[in-house]
Amino acid sequence: MPELPEVEHVRMQLRHKVVGKTIDSVEIFHNKTVAFDESVEDRLINKTIEDIDRIGKLMIFSFENENDLFLLAHLKMTGQFFYVDKQGDVAGGGHTFTKVDLDLPTRHTRVTFHFTDHTALHYNDMRLFGYTKLATAAEVAEAREKFGPEPIDDEFDCDWFGETLRKRKTSVKAALLDQSFVAGLGNIYVDEALWRAQVRPTRRANRVTKAEAAALCAAGSVMKESIAVGGTTFQHFKDTGGENGNFTDYLQVFGQQGTKCSRCGSTIKKIRCAGRGTHYCPGCQK
Numbered sequence: 411m412p413e414l415p416e417v418e419h420v421r422m423q424l425r426h427k428v429v430g431k432t433i434d435s436v437e438i439f440h441n442k443t444v445a446f447d448e449s450v451e452d453r454l455i456n457k458t459i460e461d462i463d464r465i466g467k468l469m470i471f472s473f474e475n476e477n478d479l480f481l482l483a484h485l486k487m488t489g490q491f492f493y494v495d496k497q498g499d500v501a502g503g504g505h506t507f508t509k510v511d512l513d514l515p516t517r518h519t520r521v522t523f524h525f526t527d528h529t530a531l532h533y534n535d536m537r538l539f540g541y542t543k544l545a546t547a548a549e550v551a552e553a554r555e556k557f558g559p560e561p562i563d564d565e566f567d568c569d570w571f572g573e574t575l576r577k578r579k580t581s582v583k584a585a586l587l588d589q590s591f592v593a594g595l596g597n598i599y600v601d602e603a604l605w606r607a608q609v610r611p612t613r614r615a616n617r618v619t620k621a622e623a624a625a626l627c628a629a630g631s632v633m634k635e636s637i638a639v640g641g642t643t644f645q646h647f648k649d650t651g652g653e654n655g656n657f658t659d660y661l662q663v664f665g666q667q668g669t670k671c672s673r674c675g676s677t678i679k680k681i682r683c684a685g686r687g688t689h690y691c692p693g694c695q696k
């Protein structure tokens with residue numbers, strides 16, 4: 411599943427590809443992906459993409475001269491965006507794909523946005539968990555309210571984070587995965603941040619010390635580092651330039667079960683915590 415750094419990288423890449431392009435037509439291959447909205451094509455024809463914003467892992471497309479029309483897009487587990495230029499060259503971002511997936515549209519293509527310059531943006535989703543749906547300004551505001559602040563924000567308040575975290579009675583991992591508390595943290599980066607802060611994922615959040623909370627807040631920089639190198643590659647995640655994310659080389663615990671911890675030499679373990687496969691070092695995470 412693409413996490414915030416991967417989605418952010420794809421968002422930035424897509425901005426260079428589709429901002430300023432005008433929609434000529436919309437092909438809908440599966441109605442579920444557009445929330446069974448039969449008005450999508452009529453409402454988007456001749457609309458020009460103004461920008462692509464993001465909150466958490468939700469992308470928000472806005473349109474020129476439209477204050478009450480937006481397109482929300484979420485990749486969920488298996489979503490992909492593929493941009494095809496005039497020469498037919500494909501750039502993709504999202505979940506795993508093979509060469510067969512690049513003969514677009516494929517059997518997993520759910521929506522295609524054709525632009526007036528004969529380029530196109532395809533949304534693929536094998537498992538149909540993702541979506542691209544229209545929204546009003548009020549609906550966008552409502553969606554934003556469901557998310558907490560993002561650790562990658564330069565103005566993220568570490569004092570607030572620590573105080574709020576230590577009021578929670580769930581495991582610290584469950585607290586960090588709660589998007590209404592902190593937006594954008596997923597399984598990979600929670601495990602990595604907890605390793606950096608030397609906090610065991612199963613620890614009750616209200617038993618995290620003030621110093622540990624501060625260390626955990628600082629460890630949120632793991633996502634900024636991942637964004638800088640294009641995200642983490644699992645099952646061939648690629649961005650819209652066709653490049654693999656390469657933060658995989660820097661992972662310390664996620665997917666490293668059975669190997670030695672680079673900090674203390676103990677063997678990395680994998681357990682189940684907060685309903686997710688969870689990786690930690692029993693030697694230095696307390």
